[in-house]
Amino acid sequence: MKWSTGGITKMGDHSSQYRSGSDTTETPESPDCLTRAKHHPANYDTEQDTEKAAQSVSLQDHMDEVVETSPSQSSLTSSYTTVQSKLEETQEQLRQAEAESAKLRLESEKAIRDQKELLQNNQQLLYEIQRQNRIVEAWCKEEKSAQSKYGRLNEAKVRLENDNERLRGVLAKMSKARQPLRNEEYYQRQFDFLNNEIETWAVAQSKKSKPDEFTRDSKDYIISVLKDVGHSCGAESAEYLRTRMLKLYKKRPIRIALIRHILGLYIFDKVLRKYAFGFDDVRSTYLNGLEDQFLQQGSLRGNEC
């Protein structure tokens, strides 16, 4: 904006004055009128005045030229208007840009706030994910533990099922066994069989035995075994044989009886006397006592067999 409004107006005023010349209605006292009169050729007195007049003319021409080449007021006004409108337009654009900028700034601030919020949310989510991960890990552990427990329970179940089957078998057997299994002849035969086996063995081995080979150590060992017999017969036998055994062993018929006696007593004490084979004396005595109580109580009712 090179031109100011006041300047243009003044120049316009002068150019119009120069173009109009004498047509203008000026008063003789005005400064312009005095200057023009001074530079008029008729008023030249000297050579110096002439030169001055020529310069004046030249200046006048130049001024005219300037006036001719200068834009007109309307053009200037138009330009001014254009410029003004452009200025306004630019200002408007500037305002719009400022408004846009403010809007963008607001949006940017909002976006920053949103971003912060999102960041917070993100952190919360991260924390939540970590928490969930921990829960999942705990669940995994629990699941493994549960699976292990399930496996153990399954094994126990299979074992119990097998036990159940076995017990069913035992029950079936027991129910079958709840009847007389064998008659008394069977037991008589078995007793005779064992007795005969021992007798045969004693007879056969007594032939081989020589009384001199039977030592006191052997006797002492046998006496110690007889003493350990739980039944009173063992102790009685040990006491009886302690001083007689070597003598009895010398004669074959008595040797046979002695061998049979010792073997029979051993089988009686370790096997036949027990409630069941493998039971110790305490259990056998207890269970035999229980049987006796059964019988005593049963007999009180007055049953007959």
Added chain:
Amino acid sequence: MLMILELDFSTILTLRQALAKATLADVKAEEAKKECITVFVKVQRALLPATSDDEIQEFVKYLLPEAIALRNDMTVEQAIYRCYFVGSSASFNPETAQIQEGEPMKGKVLLCMFPGLLRKHILRDGDPSGNNVPRVTDVPVVKAFVKLNTAFNAQLLEPSRVSAESTHLTKTCTYCRS
């Protein structure tokens, strides 16, 4: 026990049988059998020094399982069987003991050679008032096999003097084969 009062004898025997079956299932027979065989072999080594170890082992491993089977059969039977042994110097009772045919049935028991077997029973006897009184009784199934002292020369059965037995002191012990 009070409940048993209300049961008859056959039920008692059935109960006993079930109890015996249950206890038999619990017993650790194999260990006892091993131990029993070991001691039985040692006893026979001592008693029969001239008999080989193999023979003794074979005999013991044959005889003992038979005896054990018999014992277990009796245990699970629906009856109450009891084995008994007659002590030395006991009076001879033909109801519970037997001797070899031809031997005199007098004197005292010298040696019991094989145990006897009896069965527990409840009998009803008449009392003076005419009522039947039940009582537990023993029914002999197999009599114990005994040898009476009269079967041998009395001199043989006298106790030995210490000097007589001491002659064997120097002999080596053969039953343990050591």
